[in-house]
Amino acid sequence: MAKGSVQIVVERCKACGFCVEFCPTHVLALSSAFNAKGYHTPYMVHPEKCSGCDLCGMYCPDFAIFGYKQPAPPKESAEAAAPPPAAEAKEDQDAR
Amino acid sequence: MHAEAAGVMTGTHFLDGDHSCCEGALAAGARFSAGYPITPSTEVVERFAARVPTVGGTFIQMEDELAASIAIQGAVWGGAKAFTVTSGPGFSLMMEHIGLAVMTETPCVFVDVQRGGPSTGLPTLPAQADMMQVRWGSHGDYEVIALCPNSPQECFDLTVTAFNYAEQYRCPVFVMMDEVVGHMTEKVVIPPPEQIEVTPRRYTTLPPDEFLAFHPREDLVPDMPRTGEGYNVHVTGLTHDERGYPDMTPATQDKLIRRLQDKIKKNVDKITLFEEEQIEGAEVVVVSYGITSRVAQRAIELAAKEGRESRQVPSHHRMALPRKADCGNRRQGEGNSRGGAQPGTDGARGRTLRCRESNRPFRWARRRQRTPSGRHSAGHHGGGAMSELTELTVHNPVEQFLRMDRIPHIWCPGCGIGTSVNSFAHALIDAKIDTRNVAIVSGIGCTGRVAGYVKQDSFHTTHGRAIPFATGLKLANPKLNVVVYSGDGDLFAIGGNHLIHAARRNVDIKVICINNLIYAMTGGQTAPTTPSDVITSTNPYGTYDPSFNLPYLVEAAGAVYVARWTAFHVRQLARSMQEMFAKKGFSFIEVLSPCPTLYQRRNKMGDGLDTMKFYKEVSKIRNGAATKDVALTKSGEITVGKFVDRERSDYGGLMHDKLLDSLGDDYVETEACTCQ
Numbered sequence: 001m002a003k004g005s006v007q008i009v010v011e012r013c014k015a016c017g018f019c020v021e022f023c024p025t026h027v028l029a030l031s032s033a034f035n036a037k038g039y040h041t042p043y044m045v046h047p048e049k050c051s052g053c054d055l056c057g058m059y060c061p062d063f064a065i066f067g068y069k070q071p072a073p074p075k076e077s078a079e080a081a082a083p084p085p086a087a088e089a090k091e092d093q094d095a096r
Numbered sequence: 097m098h099a100e101a102a103g104v105m106t107g108t109h110f111l112d113g114d115h116s117c118c119e120g121a122l123a124a125g126a127r128f129s130a131g132y133p134i135t136p137s138t139e140v141v142e143r144f145a146a147r148v149p150t151v152g153g154t155f156i157q158m159e160d161e162l163a164a165s166i167a168i169q170g171a172v173w174g175g176a177k178a179f180t181v182t183s184g185p186g187f188s189l190m191m192e193h194i195g196l197a198v199m200t201e202t203p204c205v206f207v208d209v210q211r212g213g214p215s216t217g218l219p220t221l222p223a224q225a226d227m228m229q230v231r232w233g234s235h236g237d238y239e240v241i242a243l244c245p246n247s248p249q250e251c252f253d254l255t256v257t258a259f260n261y262a263e264q265y266r267c268p269v270f271v272m273m274d275e276v277v278g279h280m281t282e283k284v285v286i287p288p289p290e291q292i293e294v295t296p297r298r299y300t301t302l303p304p305d306e307f308l309a310f311h312p313r314e315d316l317v318p319d320m321p322r323t324g325e326g327y328n329v330h331v332t333g334l335t336h337d338e339r340g341y342p343d344m345t346p347a348t349q350d351k352l353i354r355r356l357q358d359k360i361k362k363n364v365d366k367i368t369l370f371e372e373e374q375i376e377g378a379e380v381v382v383v384s385y386g387i388t389s390r391v392a393q394r395a396i397e398l399a400a401k402e403g404r405e406s407r408q409v410p411s412h413h414r415m416a417l418p419r420k421a422d423c424g425n426r427r428q429g430e431g432n433s434r435g436g437a438q439p440g441t442d443g444a445r446g447r448t449l450r451c452r453e454s455n456r457p458f459r460w461a462r463r464r465q466r467t468p469s470g471r472h473s474a475g476h477h478g479g480g481a482m483s484e485l486t487e488l489t490v491h492n493p494v495e496q497f498l499r500m501d502r503i504p505h506i507w508c509p510g511c512g513i514g515t516s517v518n519s520f521a522h523a524l525i526d527a528k529i530d531t532r533n534v535a536i537v538s539g540i541g542c543t544g545r546v547a548g549y550v551k552q553d554s555f556h557t558t559h560g561r562a563i564p565f566a567t568g569l570k571l572a573n574p575k576l577n578v579v580v581y582s583g584d585g586d587l588f589a590i591g592g593n594h595l596i597h598a599a600r601r602n603v604d605i606k607v608i609c610i611n612n613l614i615y616a617m618t619g620g621q622t623a624p625t626t627p628s629d630v631i632t633s634t635n636p637y638g639t640y641d642p643s644f645n646l647p648y649l650v651e652a653a654g655a656v657y658v659a660r661w662t663a664f665h666v667r668q669l670a671r672s673m674q675e676m677f678a679k680k681g682f683s684f685i686e687v688l689s690p691c692p693t694l695y696q697r698r699n700k701m702g703d704g705l706d707t708m709k710f711y712k713e714v715s716k717i718r719n720g721a722a723t724k725d726v727a728l729t730k731s732g733e734i735t736v737g738k739f740v741d742r743e744r745s746d747y748g749g750l751m752h753d754k755l756l757d758s759l760g761d762d763y764v765e766t767e768a769c770t771c772q
Binding site: 012014 | 494
């Protein structure tokens with residue numbers, strides 16, 4: 001059970017990669033998907049590792065991501081945050 | 097309403113024009129002045145410096161006229177009625193801030209005791225040519241009001257009127273004396289306060305969430321907000337909409353500039369002051385103003401005595417400039433209310449805008465695609481459109497300090513300015529201060545835009561002049577926590593003089609300098625911080641200018657708190673900013689920030705992330721390091737940390753102690769927002 005999670009406002013992201021690089025538990029990766037501006041935005045590749053420290057939020061120059069501590073989320077949201085298939089995650093890494 | 101009794105020296109006096117002007121300012125309610133000595137105007141502020149501590153106000157001698165002319169505008173937004181005084185060369189330096197006062201609708205008074213020119217000219221002799229400079233000196237299309245006294249008595253009367261006009265029309269008003277009027281000593285009668293009409297500042301009565309900072313009333317003049325009371329207004333010299341937000345569209349420019357002109361042009365008959373003498377049946381009419389009117393009077397009398405002139409001749413003593421402009425228009429476009437535009441005025445602007453509008457295909461098209469709420473939950477990452485949305489139950493704590501209706505911002509991908517704003521917002525949360533009292537002042541440049549994104553009372557001033565504006569704001573309203581957030585070029589090149597003097601005085605302002613080592617917004621030119629061997633657009637073969645070591649300079653100038661961090665050190669930076677809020681006196685934090693577009697690209701230094709990794713790799717935290725050892729190089733070690741944290745009385749404290757010591761019970765302390 002992850003201690004925290006992140007929220008991402010996709011439209012604000014400019015894909016600088018600060019959050020991905022400096023996440024202390026390596027939760028994030030840049031997605032292969034584009035936002036409307038054409039940037040690859042981050043997603044949680046290892047959500048279970050998130051501590052909700054908000055370092056991603058402190059680094060994000062575009063106010064597009066922030067982390068928060070998760071008290072006791074209901075079951076369905078835990079499922080929604082399940083890790084993506086390994087192959088797709090790898091593809092995302094390559095895309096970066 | 098009537099003048100406040102404390103400022104009015106009722107009685108019959110033998111005063112020169114300069115001193116009489118000062119008494120007029122005090123009677124009108126002026127409680128702040130910033131000046132720089134220049135003959136023949138200095139006596140006005142010399143008297144003000146002696147008188148104002150006894151009625152509850154401040155005089156500060158600034159480092160130059162640029163600083164003086166914007167410090168008064170800071171003071172006005174702090175709640176004071178304020179004015180500055182100068183002459184010829186000093187007036188030339190003030191031109192940019194006439195434009196700022198017009199654009200930001202800052203009610204303030206400039207007194208110009210005119211002398212002969214050009215250049216140093218005739219410092220001790222009169223001239224009247226600055227009238228042209230008032231009208232045309234600042235760039236762009238604008239209307240202002242100028243009044244010309246011809247005697248010490250009129251210096252008193254018209255200075256009161258100038259302050260009243262400034263408040264009524266929210267524009268800079270000019271008292272155009274000259275050396276003779278300023279230095280001529282005559283009888284001046286100052287009436288009792290109840291006979292002096294004073295126009296109070298028109299503050300809004302609306303609550304902050306209903307208030308639009310630049311939404312005009314029927315008279316085309318908007319109400320003013322009180323700084324530090326949660327209105328979170330944004331004041332900028334950029335073309336702005338009614339919220340005060342920058343908007344670079346022709347439609348907004350047209351609407352704003354028309355209103356700024358119309359609020360004066362439509363009241364020309366009310367504004368213009370003149371006297372008519374024996375005009376009935378005259379064959380020749382002499383129109384004159386200022387000291388010339390008294391010379392003309394004598395000439396008319398002589399002519400009459402010699403019998404050559406049987407006709408009667410009047411003399412006009414004063415003139416408001418809009419009348420002149422208005423006459424010009426009418427004469428050229430007889431019978432046509434819109435005809436005869438003067439070159440360079442709104443006529444020229446009108447033509448430009450019309451061209452734009454007729455060229456429809458070339459108009460800017462704005463296309464923005466947004467997902468319904470723009471929010472995206474953490475788990476979605478596939479190749480398809482990111483349209484699945486999750487209702488947020490938590491919010492980014494930073495957002496409460498941002499104008500979210502202005503996000504996304506203009507900063508490039510990988511720029512560190514936004515990152516520093518996160519640290520600033522966290523410092524505001526952690527400092528546990530009343531954030532309504534935090535005012536942000538920025539200069540011009542990429543970092544200068546911070547003021548427009550932070551949801552506080554925020555002032556986007558002119559290039560390099562954030563610090564003198566902040567100085568005026570703080571001194572007029574000591575309860576404010578004034579933060580200057582600006583770039584290295586703004587603070588250390590064009591504004592370098594202001595920075596060292598504010599540090600010397602130890603004015604209680606907090607300066608955050610985002611140092612990206614270059615002039616970014618203008619396209620990557622060499623800055624005073626650019627390290628050697630860096631390629632810039634103005635040093636295409638590599639820089640050879642030696643660069644500043646910012647912490648060393650600021651410490652030497654007298655700052656009480658000096659730190660340096662990089663955009664990588666987000667938590668340390670937030671802590672440093674928090675410490676700065678607890679510190680009284682001039683505090684300074686340098687924040688190194690990536691500039692991927694204009695610094696790194698030319699130097700093949702990768703993107704913003706590469707620079708952040710570089711910061712992580714080469715930064716060494718050395719708290720207390722000697723600042724002389726922390727100079728930066730292109731690729732060498734970066735020393736970061738808190739270098740200086742010392743105690744020294746701040747400017748407000750020094751002023752208070754000295755005046756209390758010298759004046760005793762006669763000293764009246766400046767209170768926040770005392771403006772009538």
